[in-house]
Amino acid sequence: MTTPYEIPYIIDRREGPYGEVVLRRHGALLQIIANGCFLMDTSDGRSERLLVDAAYDALDGRPEPDVLIGGLGVGFSLAHAAADRRWGRITVVERERAVVDWHHDGPLTGLCARAFADPRTEIVEADLSAHLRETSATYDALCLDIDNGPGWTVTEDNDSLYGPAGLADCARVLRPGGVLAVWSAQPSPEFEGSLRNAGFRRVRTEEIPVARGVPDVVHLATGPG
Known part of the structure; x- marks a missing residue:
């Protein structure tokens, strides 16, 4: 029997x-949850x-490589990067205020308090595609987690990030x-092909075992430069 505590309820x-x-x-x-699409939770990280x-x-x-993290989410990626003193500058781009x-001052405060206070950390409130297109900054690594994967985007606007124009912007800001x-929530051979077509090298996919179903994955590639 489901108790009231087990029934999901909206905080904000x-x-x-x-x-x-x-x-x-x-x-x-x-x-x-964004536009009715589940993005992430605090269950694992x-x-x-x-x-x-x-x-x-x-x-x-x-x-001391500089990293851009695309998407703040519940903060697992930021907290993990900030806990590793080997990273240099840590820039997080998040479009949702x-x-x-x-x-900053809500239910997720405790997850990234130390990371937010770390002098290496910068939070940029911007759309990731626009930031990559417009910034003059460069990075050693881009860690992108703004969708459920290249083929399962939260909004149609994000589609371009995984196509030729978006990957060209990624390549431009990579040192x-x-x-x-x-x-990605699932492997995408099509995205691997897009990476190769965009000139990326050492394209590969690492699986992350899950309790059931298709493994999560991380698509990795080295920039053309």
């Missing part, structure tokens, strides 16, 4: 420029940590030998 709902974003509690878990670690490992010991607010890491 915001209407933003990209649609509705919701923070929901389900038992002990906090969940983020293993795949988000692997996203960061896989990118670092692919840099082959580069000293509500998500940033939930971390020579830099690494692109993209989280």
Whole structure:
């Protein structure tokens, strides 16, 4: 029998420029839902940590590399990067003001408090595609986790990020030998092909075992430069 505590309930709902974003509690878990699409929760964080670690490992010991994390979410990727003193500058691009607010003074505050206070951390409130297109900054690694995968985007606007124009922007902001890491809820051979067509090298996919169903994956590639 389901108890009232086990029934999901909404903590906060915001209407933003990209649609509705919701923070929901389900038992002990906090969940983020965008436009009715489940994005992530506080249950594990293993795949988000692997996203960061896989990118670092692919840099082959580069000293104090700078990383851009696309999507703040519940903060697993940021917290993990900030806990690793080997990283240099850590830039997080998050387009939803509500998500940033939930971390600053809301239910998600405790998950990234140390990371937010870390002098290496910068939070940029912007659409990731626009930031990659417009920024003059460069990075050693891009860790992108803004959708459920290249073939399962939260909004149609995100589709371009995984196509020729978006991948060209990723390549432009990567320093020579830099690494692109993209989280996905399922493998995408089509995206691997898009990476190769965009000139990326060492394209590969690492699986992340899950309790049931198709494994999560991280798509990895080295920039053309």
